[in-house]
Structure formats: structure tokens, C-alpha cells
Amino acid sequence: MKYPKNGRFGEFGGKYIPETLVPAIEELEENYLKFKDDKTFKKELDYYLKVYAGRPTPLYYAKNLSEKLGGAKIYLKREDLLHGGAHKINNTLGQALLAKKMKKKRIIAETGAGQHGVATAMACAALGMKAEVYMGYKDTIRQKLNVFRMDMLGCKVYPVYSGSKTLKDAINEAIRDWITNVETTYYLLGSAVGPHPYPVMVRDFQSVIGNEIKSQMKKINRTPDSLIACVGGGSNAIGTFYPLIDSNAEMIGVEAAGKGLKTKLHSATLSAGSKGVLHGMMTYLLQDKEGQITETHSISAGLDYPGVGPEHSYYKDTKRIKYHSATDSEVIDAFLMLTRTEGIIPALESAHAIAEAIKVARKGKKSESIVVTLSGRGDKDVEEVQNYLKRNVKD
Amino acid sequence: MSKIKEKFAELEAKNQKALISYIMVGFPNEKATITAVRGLVKGGADIIELGFPFSDPIADGPVIQNASTISLKKGTKISKFFSIVKKIRKETDIPLVLMTYTNILYHKGYSKFISEAKKAGIDGFILPDMSIEESKEYLKAAKSNADTIFLISPNTSNTRIQKIAKVSTGFLYLVAVYGTTGVKTGIKNYTLKAIKNVKKQTKGKTPVCIGFGISTPKDVKKYIKAGADAVIVGSAYLKLIEKTPQNKLESKITTFTKSLKKQTLL
Ligand SMILES: Cc1ncc(COP(=O)(O)O)c(C=O)c1O
Numbered sequence: 001m002k003y004p005k006n007g008r009f010g011e012f013g014g015k016y017i018p019e020t021l022v023p024a025i026e027e028l029e030e031n032y033l034k035f036k037d038d039k040t041f042k043k044e045l046d047y048y049l050k051v052y053a054g055r056p057t058p059l060y061y062a063k064n065l066s067e068k069l070g071g072a073k074i075y076l077k078r079e080d081l082l083h084g085g086a087h088k089i090n091n092t093l094g095q096a097l098l099a100k101k102m103k104k105k106r107i108i109a110e111t112g113a114g115q116h117g118v119a120t121a122m123a124c125a126a127l128g129m130k131a132e133v134y135m136g137y138k139d140t141i142r143q144k145l146n147v148f149r150m151d152m153l154g155c156k157v158y159p160v161y162s163g164s165k166t167l168k169d170a171i172n173e174a175i176r177d178w179i180t181n182v183e184t185t186y187y188l189l190g191s192a193v194g195p196h197p198y199p200v201m202v203r204d205f206q207s208v209i210g211n212e213i214k215s216q217m218k219k220i221n222r223t224p225d226s227l228i229a230c231v232g233g234g235s236n237a238i239g240t241f242y243p244l245i246d247s248n249a250e251m252i253g254v255e256a257a258g259k260g261l262k263t264k265l266h267s268a269t270l271s272a273g274s275k276g277v278l279h280g281m282m283t284y285l286l287q288d289k290e291g292q293i294t295e296t297h298s299i300s301a302g303l304d305y306p307g308v309g310p311e312h313s314y315y316k317d318t319k320r321i322k323y324h325s326a327t328d329s330e331v332i333d334a335f336l337m338l339t340r341t342e343g344i345i346p347a348l349e350s351a352h353a354i355a356e357a358i359k360v361a362r363k364g365k366k367s368e369s370i371v372v373t374l375s376g377r378g379d380k381d382v383e384e385v386q387n388y389l390k391r392n393v394k395d
Numbered sequence: 396m397s398k399i400k401e402k403f404a405e406l407e408a409k410n411q412k413a414l415i416s417y418i419m420v421g422f423p424n425e426k427a428t429i430t431a432v433r434g435l436v437k438g439g440a441d442i443i444e445l446g447f448p449f450s451d452p453i454a455d456g457p458v459i460q461n462a463s464t465i466s467l468k469k470g471t472k473i474s475k476f477f478s479i480v481k482k483i484r485k486e487t488d489i490p491l492v493l494m495t496y497t498n499i500l501y502h503k504g505y506s507k508f509i510s511e512a513k514k515a516g517i518d519g520f521i522l523p524d525m526s527i528e529e530s531k532e533y534l535k536a537a538k539s540n541a542d543t544i545f546l547i548s549p550n551t552s553n554t555r556i557q558k559i560a561k562v563s564t565g566f567l568y569l570v571a572v573y574g575t576t577g578v579k580t581g582i583k584n585y586t587l588k589a590i591k592n593v594k595k596q597t598k599g600k601t602p603v604c605i606g607f608g609i610s611t612p613k614d615v616k617k618y619i620k621a622g623a624d625a626v627i628v629g630s631a632y633l634k635l636i637e638k639t640p641q642n643k644l645e646s647k648i649t650t651f652t653k654s655l656k657k658q659t660l661l
Contacts, residue, residue, distance in 0.1 A: 006528070014528070014529045015526055015528060015529065016497050016524045016525060016526060016529050017524060017526055018453065018454045018523050018524060018546070018548075018570075019523075019526065019545070019546045019547060019548040019551055019559075019570065020548040020550060020570060020573055022526060022548070022551065022555070023550045023551070023552070162460055162464075163450065163451065163464075168451065169451075172451050172452075172453050175453045176453060176454075176456075176575050179453075179454065179573065179574060179575060180573055180574040180575065180578070181573070182550065182573055183550070183573070274502075275501075276498045276501060276502055277496075277497045277498040277501050277524070278451060278498060279451075279453075280524070282501075282529075285498075287498070287502065290472055290473055290499070290502070290503075291449075291498045291499045291501065291502030291503065292449065292450040292467065293450040293451050293498075294450075
């Protein structure tokens with residue numbers, strides 16, 4: 001859907017927001033529409049994406065991994081090589097530049113794994129602005145390296161102690177801050193979620209991933225048979241899929257199955273959720289019988305979220321995109337396999353996509369090609385993996 | 396005529412403005428809720444707002460957030476809420492407004508939720524994350540069944556105030572400050588201006604009630620003087636409930652309510 005009318009992707013999306021935010025959201029949409037096709041804005045953004053973030057990112061044929069699996073060819077879209085170590089910078093540079101054009105002095109953001117917080121701090125530093133970031137207390141512990149990074153980047157980090165102390169609560173707190181400081185503050189949301197126009201705006205900024213995949217595959221005379229990406233809020237996935245949505249490629253979004261979909265300890269919103277309203281949007285959610293949002297679990301902080309971008313909900317219902325999931329244990333296996341065969345340490349979030357790619361490649365023909373978006377690098381996760389391995393002896 | 400409308404008409408005849416008192420149901424338990432309501436009625440509250448807890452209350456400050464968490468932990472379910480409302484209804488016919496978040500109604504189905512709530516004795520709804528753009532189904536379900544009370548903020552444009560006033564029944568909820576519930580910032584000039592402006596825009600057709608951060612008789616006096624048709628007091632009640640033992644709760648609530656209500660007599 002090119003630009004969603006009334007902010008709706010089918011029945012999903014919309015803007016369920018406190019009245020105080022309405023003028024801010026209207027101002028944002030107005031400015032986004034004004035700048036998104038503005039030549040100077042695009043040129044400036046392209047410049048930063050290229051020489052600051054390191055675009056285009058390579059499309060790497062993972063020969064060792066593919067041959068080991070003995071099936072389809074796996075190509076990795078190397079978003080992990082971007083400045084900051086994840087795809088998040090595509091969005092933060094876009095939005096920070098927009099905020100600057102809107103003459104906003106104060107930037108706030110939420111973060112789960114810390115990657116969006118770091119990417120926000122970096123984009124703001126580069127553009128001469130200051131950021132303040134909300135992060136669930138639980139996440140500040142398991143991703144403490146990123147807390148230090150934000151600190152050093154001159155960004156204030158506020159741990160959030162309410163609710164499940166993860167990403168969802170960080171978003172709640174950022175929204176409360178925004179309501180309080182609405183006149184001066186730009187809320188730099190980190191995924192394709194929230195009230196309209198965030199989902200479409202973040203998708204557009206992340207679409208650079210899919211657009212590059214398209215031309216890079218063309219260059220090697222191939223068309224992708226499958227596209228695979230992990231889904232937390234869904235920004236790297238929608239950025240991967242959307243530019244190719246009209247192609248014949250099979251598309252698979254991979255959610256976090258945590259300790260298994262039969263347990264309550266997962267974050268597989270599309271696979272196991274139901275429709276509801278949270279954080280300004282109508283979308284699939286993990287909730288109980290009463291409509292209370294449930295606590296989620298994933299080994300990867302970046303996927304630990306009970307909601308998902310509304311456009312994904314739409315593509316789930318229209319069946320254009322399949323949504324699968326990978327358990328913590330499958331993710332660790334995939335993490336280790338990619339690390340050992342290719343010398344690439346993926347983020348635990350991205351390892352969900354790798355886990356799915358391993359399954360698809362095994363079943364695929366050698367002539368087929370799978371493109372997997374490697375949304376981030378795994379340096380931040382090494383300790384988490386080490387702890388996991390200590391608790392669960394693996395060979 | 397809805398019970399809320401009747402109440403405002405009755406007050407107007409008596410030359411009074413309204414006191415709307417908010418408490419969170421199930422905080423810290425059912426008994427406290429029933430007792431607090433008795434105190435509110437005795438103290439002269441005109442309308443009671445009952446909060447139903449939601450896991451992610453984005454428009455609420457720390458006090459109501461904490462009350463929501465505790466209420467949920469104590470097992471406040473929708474069926475329980477309705478049974479408490481029924482118990483309250485046996486004791487009083489004071490207008491009751493339910494304040495919660497959109498997902499609670501959406502998830503059960505707007506029609507189903509509203510008709511059950513109505514049956515239990517709820518007269519109107521306040522959903523702080525329900526914007527008029529998304530309200531079609533909700534309005535349809537509530538039509539002639541219950542009042543739909545929408546919020547207005549000091550930064551809401553005049554065109555939008557008109558649109559909101561069109562779909563708001565019972566009263567309009569003017570948010571006093573940029574911020575969440577319960578945060579005291581002192582009385583701002585922009586708030587006093589907003590009261591006057593909203594009154595002007597709505598030409599007195601729907602009562603304009605002001606809430607968020609109002610906690611003392613002095614605050615009440617100021618806002619009433621500025622032209623508000625009612626004041627809404629919430630977090631201050633929750634703080635009182637939190638620190639008062641059950642055996643003193645009714646009288647403490649009564650006394651506090653009286654002190655607020657006094658300021659609404661013109
Ligand atoms: C490396 C990485 N991949 C993926 C995600 C999930 O976000 P999204 O689904 O918006 O791409 C995160 C979020 O923190 C991340 O850090």
C-alpha cells in the first residue's frame with residue numbers, strides 16, 4: 001500500500017492517541033509529506049546514508065553456509081555492516097534530518113536492544129542535536145554495552161521500571177514524555193509501529209534495504225525466490241519486503257518463539273496474537289482474554305515486544321507475507337552456525353531470520369536464491385549467548 | 396435525557412458547578428472501592444469516574460499507573476468490575492462514568508462491552524486514547540445507550556474543538572496541562588485561556604469539565620472561577636486511599652470531598 005489512506009492498511013493502523021498529541025502528529029505528517037519527495041532533503045539524506053552510515057551495504061553470497069546446507073543459495077543483506085551495527089541508522093538519519101527541518105530542539109526515543117537508542121544518539125550527534133532515550137530496566141541489564149555506548153555518545157538514558165520493564169514500557173514512557181513536552185519535542189520512534197504516519201514513514205526510510213536488494217540481485221542476474229527477515233516491530237522486514245511486494249518472491253517474516261509458542265514465553269505477535277489497540281495503532285497484539293497486554297519473552301531484546309507494525313498485520317491477513325517463528329534454541333544454533341561457517345556474528349534478532357533461512361535453504365533447490373536481511377551484528381549479544389550456553393550445554 | 400445531562404441541569408438550577416471524583420476500581424481492593432464510593436457520595440461528589448485498569452496506561456502519571464498495576468495484580472477483571480458497579484448501583488444513583496483505554500472495549504467488542512456496562516449501571520465512557528478519527532464503531536455502539544466523553548487539550552485547534560464537541564455527549568473533558576494525569580504543575584495561564592476558549596467554541600451546549608493535576612480546594616476554586624463547569628479530581632483521591640486505613644477511609648474521603656465540593660457552590 002503506497003500511502004495508507006487515513007493511516008489504515010486495510011483495517012490496521014490508524015491513530016489512537018491522546019488528544020494532546022494530535023497537533024504534533026498532524027505537524028509530523030504534514031512535514032513528512034512535504035519533505036519525503038523534496039530533492040534537497042533526499043540529497044542530504046542520501047549523503048549521510050552513504051558517507052556516514054556506509055550505504056550501500058553489500059549483498060554477500062554465503063557460500064560456506066549454503067554448501068553446508070546443500071540446498072538453495074543464501075545471500076545476506078549486510079545491514080550489520082552499517083555504522084552503529086544495525087539497520088536502525090537508516091531510520092534515525094531520516095527522522096533526525098526531518099526533525100531538524102522541523103526545527104525541533106529536543107529528540108526523544110525508546111529502545112529495546114539499545115540499537116535504536118545508539119542509532120538515534122549517533123544520528124543526532126552527526127546532525128548536531130541531542131537525544132534522550134527511554135529503555136526498559138530489564139533491557140539496560142541485558143544490553144548494558146549499548147547503555148555505555150549511548151552514555152558516551154552524550155545521550156541521556158532513562159531506565160523504565162514500570163510494567164514488564166522492556167520495550168513496550170519504554171514506548172509508554174516515551175509517549176508520556178512526548179505528551180508532556182509536546183511543543184518542543186520530536187519523538188523518534190524506532191520501528192514501523194505507532195500511530196500514523198510512523199509506520200509508513202519508518203517503512204519508507206527502511207525501504208533502502210529492499211531497493212538495494214532489488215538492484216544488487218539484478219546485477220548478478222538473479223531474482224530472489226525467497227526474502228527472509230526478522231520481525232520485532234517489523235522495520236527491517238518491511239524495509240526488505242515492501243520494495244519487492246509486487247514481485248513473485250516468497251516473503252517470510254520471522255518472529256521470536258522464545259521458549260516455544262505453546263508456552264507463554266514468546267513474542268510471536270503475528271503467529272499467536274489477536275487484534276487490538278496499543279501504542280496508537282490497531283494491529284495484532286499479544287494479550288489476554290480481557291485485552292490486557294501480556295508480557296513477552298525473547299532471548300533477543302529487540303524482538304521482545306507484544307505488538308507489531310500494522311502493515312505486517314495487513315500482509316498477514318492478505319497472506320502476501322508468511323510469518324513464522326524461531327525458538328531461542330534454534331536461534332542460538334543459527335547464531336553459532338553462521339558465526340562458524342562464515343565468520344559473521346549476527347545479532348540475536350537477525351539470527352531468527354538465519355534460523356528460518358536454514359530451514360528454507362535445506363528444502364530448496366541449488367538454483368534457487370534466498371535473500372536474508374542480516375539486520376545487525378552480534379557484538380552486543382556475545383555475553384547473552386555465553387550465558388545461554390552456560391545454562392544449556394550445547395555442542 | 397442521560398443521567399449525566401440531568402445532573403448538570405439539576406446543578407445549574409441550584410447555581411452549582413460539578414465535582415467529578417475519580418477512583419481506580421480494585422485499588423487496593425474491592426472493599427476499599429465500595430467504601431470510597433460511600434465517602435464520595437456522602438461528601439457531595441456529583442459524578443463518579445471509575446477507572447478500570449489497563450496494562451499500558453499511556454495517558455496516566457505514576458499515581459494512576461501504580462493503582463492500575465495493583466488493581467490488576469489483585470485480579471480486577473471486567474466481570475468483577477461490573478459486579479462492583481452493580482453493588483454501587485444498589486446504594487446510589489449518582490452518575491457513573493467508566494474511564495479506561497480503547498483496547499479494553501475493542502477486545503470485547505464495543506457493542507458487547509457497552510451494553511453490559513450499561514446494564515451494570517455505567518452512564519458514560521472516557522477513553523483517553525480514542526481519537527475522533529477512529530471513533531466510528533465506538534460511537535455507533537454507544538449511540539443513545541451511553542455518553543461518549545471525549546478529551547480536548549489546550550493545544551486543540553478551534554476547528555477540531557467543534558468536531559469533538561459534535562460527538563461528545565454528557566460533557567467535554569478539557570485536559571488542564573500538557574502532561575499525564577496527576578502531575579502538579581501549578582495553574583497555568585494557558586489553561587485558564589483554554590477554558591474560556593472551549594466554552595466560547597461550544598457555546599455552553601456541553602459542559603466543559605477540567606481535569607489532570609487538580610488536587611486541592613484552592614485549585615478547584617481557581618478553575619471554577621475561570622469558568623469550568625466541573626472539576627475532575629483523581630490522583631489526589633488515590634493518594635488518600637493509599638495512605639488511609641480501611642476503617643477511616645469513608646470519613647476521610649467524605650471530608651476531602653466536602654472540602655472540594657464547597658468550592659463549586661457559586
Ligand atoms: C539488530 C536488530 N534487528 C532487528 C530488530 C527488530 O526491529 P525491527 O523489527 O523493527 O526491525 C532490532 C531491534 O532492536 C535490532 O536491534
